[in-house]
Amino acid sequence: MSVTAFAVVVLALALVVLVAFMIPTLIEIRKAAADLRGFVSQTGGELKPVLIELERTLTELRTVTAGIAEKREDVQTFMEAVGDTGRNLRTINAVVGSVAQAAATSSIWLTGARAAGKFLTQRIITRRG
Template sequence: MLFLEITSAVTALTLVVLAFCLIPVLLELKQTAISLRTFSDTLQLELKPLIKDLRDTVADVKVVTNSAAANADGINLFMEELGHAGHNIRMINRVIGVASTIVSGSSGWLTGARVAGKFIADRLLKKKGG
């Protein structure tokens, strides 16, 4: 029985030493849990306004995006009309170019016709008068 008593005493002594070693560890774990809970509460209090601001910002971005999308149709229509106006201006320039070519050519012809008409009229008048 002596062996059993020694073994029991060593086991009891080991458990007592282990308990004394575990007490500071358990106290530190308790302090860590309290600190973690405090940190969690603080973080939660600070995150609520941040999340609200983030939601407001997302709502503002949605409004801006919707406005931009609505204006994109107007801009596309404006660009199409601007293209049509450019096409019309090119057509007007072509017509003016053709008209100026005709006018410049015809003014030479008209000047020639006037000179010829005067020359013929002078000849006819000289024949009748003289």
């Protein structure tokens, strides 16, 4: 047996051994590909309703956002009115405080004038009498 023939036999045996190991590997790869195809198709089927619901939610969110944008000006006007009311209440409070102080001051003056009037009246009466 020549070296070439021996090399061909070794090569043939190596090829047979390689094919013997490759067949189960190829079968497993084929099964994995089939499982992957099933998984992708199942996931796609389950994702479709979720994506539809997400699209509906986004549409509703856009509608709500548009409604909020429309009402923002009303809220801003309301807040300005509340601020004006606060300023008016502060002004009214200051005026009421000034009036109360004036009333208290005039009350003191009125009491003093009464006391002076009584004193003068008694003095005039005691001089005549």
